[in-house]
Amino acid sequence: MKEKLHYMFFSMTHPFDGFYEIRFRDKGSVLLASIVLAIYGIMKCARAQYTGFILNLNDMSELNSISIFMSSVVLVILFCISNWSVTTLFGGKGNMQGIYTIMCYCLIPLIVSDLLVTVLSNFIILDEAMLLYMLEGIGIVWFVFLVVSGLCVAHEYGLFQNLASIFVTFIAAVLIVFLVVLFLTLEEKMFSFATDIVREIIRTR
Amino acid sequence: MKKKTKLNFFACAMSIALGCISISTTAYASDGTSYVYDGYIYDADRNVVDSPAAFSLERVIDTDNSGGIAIQGIDDVCTSSDGRIFLSDKKSGRINVYDSEGSFLQSIKAIWTKEGTIQLDDDGNQVTLKSPEGCYVHEKTNELYIADSEAGCVVVLNLDDYTFLRKITKPSNMTGSTDFKPSKVAVDEADRIFVVVQSSYEGIIELASDGSFIGYYGVNVPKVNLIDYFWKSLATDEQKAQMSKTLAPAFNNVAIDGEGFVMAVTYDSAATDMVFRLNSKGENVIREEGNTYIKGDIKTEDSSQFVDIAVTDYGVYAVLDQRRGRVFIYDFDGEQLIAFGSLGNLKGEFKTPTGISWLGQKLVITDSTLGCAYILAPTAFGKAMLSGSEEYYNGRWDEALVYFEEAVKYNSNYEVGYTGIGKNYLMKDEYEKAMYYFNLGGSRKYYSKAFYGYRGLWLKAHFKIIAVIFVILVGLLIWSEIKYNRAGKAKA
Numbered sequence: 001m002k003e004k005l006h007y008m009f010f011s012m013t014h015p016f017d018g019f020y021e022i023r024f025r026d027k028g029s030v031l032l033a034s035i036v037l038a039i040y041g042i043m044k045c046a047r048a049q050y051t052g053f054i055l056n057l058n059d060m061s062e063l064n065s066i067s068i069f070m071s072s073v074v075l076v077i078l079f080c081i082s083n084w085s086v087t088t089l090f091g092g093k094g095n096m097q098g099i100y101t102i103m104c105y106c107l108i109p110l111i112v113s114d115l116l117v118t119v120l121s122n123f124i125i126l127d128e129a130m131l132l133y134m135l136e137g138i139g140i141v142w143f144v145f146l147v148v149s150g151l152c153v154a155h156e157y158g159l160f161q162n163l164a165s166i167f168v169t170f171i172a173a174v175l176i177v178f179l180v181v182l183f184l185t186l187e188e189k190m191f192s193f194a195t196d197i198v199r200e201i202i203r204t205r
Numbered sequence: 206m207k208k209k210t211k212l213n214f215f216a217c218a219m220s221i222a223l224g225c226i227s228i229s230t231t232a233y234a235s236d237g238t239s240y241v242y243d244g245y246i247y248d249a250d251r252n253v254v255d256s257p258a259a260f261s262l263e264r265v266i267d268t269d270n271s272g273g274i275a276i277q278g279i280d281d282v283c284t285s286s287d288g289r290i291f292l293s294d295k296k297s298g299r300i301n302v303y304d305s306e307g308s309f310l311q312s313i314k315a316i317w318t319k320e321g322t323i324q325l326d327d328d329g330n331q332v333t334l335k336s337p338e339g340c341y342v343h344e345k346t347n348e349l350y351i352a353d354s355e356a357g358c359v360v361v362l363n364l365d366d367y368t369f370l371r372k373i374t375k376p377s378n379m380t381g382s383t384d385f386k387p388s389k390v391a392v393d394e395a396d397r398i399f400v401v402v403q404s405s406y407e408g409i410i411e412l413a414s415d416g417s418f419i420g421y422y423g424v425n426v427p428k429v430n431l432i433d434y435f436w437k438s439l440a441t442d443e444q445k446a447q448m449s450k451t452l453a454p455a456f457n458n459v460a461i462d463g464e465g466f467v468m469a470v471t472y473d474s475a476a477t478d479m480v481f482r483l484n485s486k487g488e489n490v491i492r493e494e495g496n497t498y499i500k501g502d503i504k505t506e507d508s509s510q511f512v513d514i515a516v517t518d519y520g521v522y523a524v525l526d527q528r529r530g531r532v533f534i535y536d537f538d539g540e541q542l543i544a545f546g547s548l549g550n551l552k553g554e555f556k557t558p559t560g561i562s563w564l565g566q567k568l569v570i571t572d573s574t575l576g577c578a579y580i581l582a583p584t585a586f587g588k589a590m591l592s593g594s595e596e597y598y599n600g601r602w603d604e605a606l607v608y609f610e611e612a613v614k615y616n617s618n619y620e621v622g623y624t625g626i627g628k629n630y631l632m633k634d635e636y637e638k639a640m641y642y643f644n645l646g647g648s649r650k651y652y653s654k655a656f657y658g659y660r661g662l663w664l665k666a667h668f669k670i671i672a673v674i675f676v677i678l679v680g681l682l683i684w685s686e687i688k689y690n691r692a693g694k695a696k697a
Contacts (some may be wrong), residue, residue: 062250126649
């Protein structure tokens with residue numbers, strides 16, 4: 001476990017080597033990945049709540065930690081699922097476990113930058129907000145770099161093939177969301193149909 | 206059984222409706238049960254927050270107390286500094302004059318000369334008001350301007366005895382496609398005359414004091430719809446000719462604020478801005494520094510439609526929304542003080558509000574369908590609210606603080622008050638208190654300023670500890686580097 005933890009942080013600075021070890025020498029851990037994902041969701045909630053008053057434009061009376069947590073976590077999982085479904089069709093070598101592990105590890109720079117921004121935002125004034133946005137930008141660029149390199153390693157793709165697969169992944173994600181919404185709507189209709197029938201049957205004068 | 210209750214309900218509703226109508230037609234004078242205008246503001250999170258009433262109905266001016274003259278529909282109101290109220294009745298072609306208590310003084314229909322004869326025009330006809338839609342009191346030259354749309358002229362009268370001074374007809378050098386049918390009029394400190402013609406997309410007509418044409422004034426930008434833009438970019442010239450043109454929204458009313466800027470409103474919901482403060486180039490320079498937008502009701506599909514604006518000397522302005530019969534009051538910074546009023550049949554509610562004007566701290570609001578004017582007096586909260594803004598505008602911080610604190614006592618949701626108190630503490634360098642009040646007022650900009658001061662003081666006070674921690678950290682860093690290098694050498 002200690003070794004796996006070591007490789008998790010090692011991949012942050014050496015993504016190709018690190019993710020290679022994780023992918024091919026079983027140095028990744030789904031448990032660790034899930035913990036990172038959970039921390040990411042919690043961090044998003046903390047960011048919404050504990051950002052300093054000057055930069056925090058959220059309506060505190062409307063803040064819903066559960067929905068923030070779910071939406072950030074579900075987005076990552078959705079990306080994993082749609083990436084897996086796309087790459088399976090396009091000859092990617094990655095399996096679901098590998099994709100999930102790597103994706104979650106990639107979130108670490110985002111967590112760190114979120115943490116820094118949240119803490120520092122309590123000590124800055126409006127004129128210095130630019131610095132924080134820069135910090136956040138660094139986190140995002142780092143995250144994107146990790147995702148691209150990680151998926152390259154996981155699927156044994158070239159760079160452009162990988163970028164194309166990521167692009168298609170987004171389209172697939174939209175499709176998945178569409179299907180889910182469609183399914184839920186239909187299911188709701190079915191359910192209300194069934195309840196209507198039951199109501200008609202048990203109705204008394 | 207069910208049918209019966211329905212009928213009952215219907216009868217009940219009918220009787221209520223009838224009752225309301227009968228109340229509204231016989232409404233006059235305050236009787237201790239006057240209508241209270243409970244209001245609301247949009248807070249820093251753009252939520253609607255209740256506010257106690259800033260105004261209550263003091264008196265109703267209608268046909269019953271107009272000296273036997275039937276009021277048919279009031280289109281505009283203006284007030285003079287000595288408290289006279291001028292109501293322009295477009296349908297009956299009269300300007301009715303009342304004193305500040307709402308008692309009838311005089312009705313202007315035919316225009317008299319100084320000599321006591323009826324003024325004749327060039328053709329020898331008597332000059333009378335045909336359809337006066339707007340009026341304006343110009344205190345500087347002691348003149349009353351009346352915009353008569355049907356006669357196509359602006360009549361200027363002496364403010365004291367309402368005798369004829371001059372008549373401004375369509376200037377000979379006027380360009381553009383706008384008909385000269387003055388609907389509203391305003392005159393600034395340089396005696397320039399601003400004439401509004403309804404549904405004129407060219408802008409406000411600006412006239413020199415002698416009545417000659419200077420130009421069209423004011424820039425009003427229509428909202429560009431992305432889909433329309435896309436189709437227009439595809440269309441051929443013939444198709445474009447058939448499409449409806451996107452015209453600049455028209456201005457509907459003007460006023461002059463205390464600093465001599467022209468303020469205007471537009472009724473058109475397609476406009477990007479609703480309320481204008483126009484600089485000499487005709488650009489909108491209104492301050493929108495408050496917690497909400499100066500658009501009346503926000504977060505709604507059918508936006509507010511402003512028909513009139515009234516400005517005080519201290520920059521507080523009230524705009525009148527005809528769609529929902531609401532009055533929105535903003536201060537010079539664009540902070541919303543309150544919104545109140547509604548459409549309905551109760552005494553004090555509106556049908557078709559048309560004009561609004563300040564009478565000191567009171568408001569006069571006219572309604573053309575009801576044919577009446579309401580005089581609204583500020584409540585204790587309203588007085589504190591307006592006085593606070595006035596003192597703050599004039600830079601008397603301490604007096605303002607007293608009023609803000611009073612206003613906050615009446616209305617704990619009053620963000621402008623909290624921000625005002627905070628600004629006062631900020632001036633006195635009491636940063637911590639200032640931050641507390643800016644937080645309550647939702648003013649991030651000023652909170653940031655106060656926090657800057659607070660942080661500076663904190664750093665100064667704790668400089669020794671911070672310096673020590675910093676030195677220790679740097680020392681640790683150097684030490685670990687040295688250790689690392691030694692270890693490396695030892696290995697080598």
